[in-house]
Amino acid sequence: SQQGEEDPQALSIQEGENATMNCSYKTSINNLQWYRQNSGRGLVHLILIRSNEREKHSGRLRVTLDTSKKSSSLLITASRAADTASYFCATVLSGAGSYQLTFGKGTKLSVIP
């Protein structure tokens, strides 16, 4: 069963706008990770946020984590056409299962030039 669920499933914005994607999960986690997948390619890691962290930044990316609500958000600022891709959140469960990443179904982002 899916641990993480992204919302929305699809998002279309104009270049230069900000894009926000959300991820909800069900059980306690060790960390949460965001990945990007360009069409026909493998996944690329974007950012990892641990359960004791609330916010992380990496370039134009900002990730927040609210463990009380079991949710995370990924914000891409000043989007570019090259940001067009699918974005996945993945969780690592606390305790047993630390070997495993559990992925959501993804948000498909389209950035229109």
Next chain:
Amino acid sequence: DAGITQSPRHKVTETGTPVTLRCHQTENHRYMYWYRQDPGHGLRLIHYSYGVKDTDKGEVSDGYSVSRSKTEDFLLTLESATSSQTSVYFCAISDREASADTQYFGPGTRLTVL
């Protein structure tokens, strides 16, 4: 793709035939993973390895077996392929367990079972 190759990249096979997919890494990472990606399901873990000859099942392991005789190679075998195993298969590697590290993905293998 972080020194990860998958072979073949595309394969078409018939129901009932055995199929082996290979993942090869040049990073000397300890952990290796096989996922499948299907529309509407995201990525699901099939099997993973935490060292040479050390493997374990993931979420969707039925119908699949794996082997890891060398650090750099992780093989995924479909003993008797079925149409439900038509999918895109991704290999991933990490230097430490998922609780401490990110994973690096290969380019994928598109498998079609007729």
